[in-house]
Amino acid sequence: MIAIAERINGMFSDVKRAIKKKDPSIICDLAIKQTEAGAKFLDVNVGTAAADQCDAMQWLISVIQEVVKTPICIDSQKLDVVKAGLEVVKSEVLINSCKGEPEELDVYLPLAKKHNASLICLTINKQGVPQDVHARVEIAATIAAKAMEHDFDMTKIFIDPILLPINVDQKQPRYLFEVFNQVKYISDPPPHIVVGLSNFSQGTKERSLLNRTFLTMAIAAGLDSAVMDVLDKDLMDATICAEVILNKHIYSDLFLKAVR
Ligand code: THG
Numbered sequence: 001m002i003a004i005a006e007r008i009n010g011m012f013s014d015v016k017r018a019i020k021k022k023d024p025s026i027i028c029d030l031a032i033k034q035t036e037a038g039a040k041f042l043d044v045n046v047g048t049a050a051a052d053q054c055d056a057m058q059w060l061i062s063v064i065q066e067v068v069k070t071p072i073c074i075d076s077q078k079l080d081v082v083k084a085g086l087e088v089v090k091s092e093v094l095i096n097s098c099k100g101e102p103e104e105l106d107v108y109l110p111l112a113k114k115h116n117a118s119l120i121c122l123t124i125n126k127q128g129v130p131q132d133v134h135a136r137v138e139i140a141a142t143i144a145a146k147a148m149e150h151d152f153d154m155t156k157i158f159i160d161p162i163l164l165p166i167n168v169d170q171k172q173p174r175y176l177f178e179v180f181n182q183v184k185y186i187s188d189p190p191p192h193i194v195v196g197l198s199n200f201s202q203g204t205k206e207r208s209l210l211n212r213t214f215l216t217m218a219i220a221a222g223l224d225s226a227v228m229d230v231l232d233k234d235l236m237d238a239t240i241c242a243e244v245i246l247n248k249h250i251y252s253d254l255f256l257k258a259v260r
Helices: 013-021 024-036 053-067 079-088 102-114 133-149 172-183 197-201 207-221 233-245 255-259
Strands: 002-009 041-045 072-075 093-099 118-122 157-160 192-196 225-228
Touching: 002 013, 002 024, 002 192, 013 024, 013 053, 024 041, 024 053, 041 053, 053 072, 053 079, 072 079, 079 093, 079 102, 093 102, 102 118, 102 133, 133 157, 133 172, 172 192, 172 207, 192 197, 197 207, 197 225, 207 225, 207 233, 233 255
Parallel strands: 002 041, 002 225, 041 072, 072 093, 093 118, 118 157, 157 192, 192 225
Antiparallel strands: none
């Protein structure tokens, strides 16, 4: 599992406050804790706290890079904020995200290539978020075709089929499992598949249980990455356990420790 740690996001009130006051302590603490918990990337999202989002992105990344070497995932819908982040990032980097439309892919793929970055592409087009399997897979195929056209390394593409909260439409989880299964056959090698896991339980009770049960089922269907709460130990344990069950790690009685 390529775990992308979700917590450095201006959506959370402590991070929002830290961005406003330019107080590095909370950010450093989250960077270190999430790294120790097994994050492969640290998602960095400025949210709505800052007047100048480009400046806030650069400040966050600089603060993080003072304490950890963990790769950064620049999370913004705005191209200028992504570019600002790319200017200061020293590590391996993942751009989060671009829409699966040809015009947007023609901008983001060359940008990612220039910075040797990986790229999350959403299965969203001009019509919005498709609600069925076929339309999502079709957009995923467009993304893969564009990546090939730009001679972009497919193992640096992450397809995000958009995970919606379970209380919005209970048919969606099964659709997503089907999408995970189909995306594996889109190219050889296939792209990665990623979701924003905590979306799934927004507005519900039993958030942690819903998230980790979805994640173990999703791993079985082919999901190999998630923006997730790596500080949720039960979630991380369930992830490791699912991967042992799928024979991705060797079983031993100490498998949780051994895989960590
Ligand atoms: N796909 C991709 N990137 C993403 C998402 C996605 N990045 C952002 C988001 N979705 C994933 N990250 C989060 C982070 C937090 C929450 C959900 C998704 C969350 N936050 C609490 C809530 O809304 O209830 C906030 C709690 C608080 O304020 O303390 O659930 O889908 N590529």
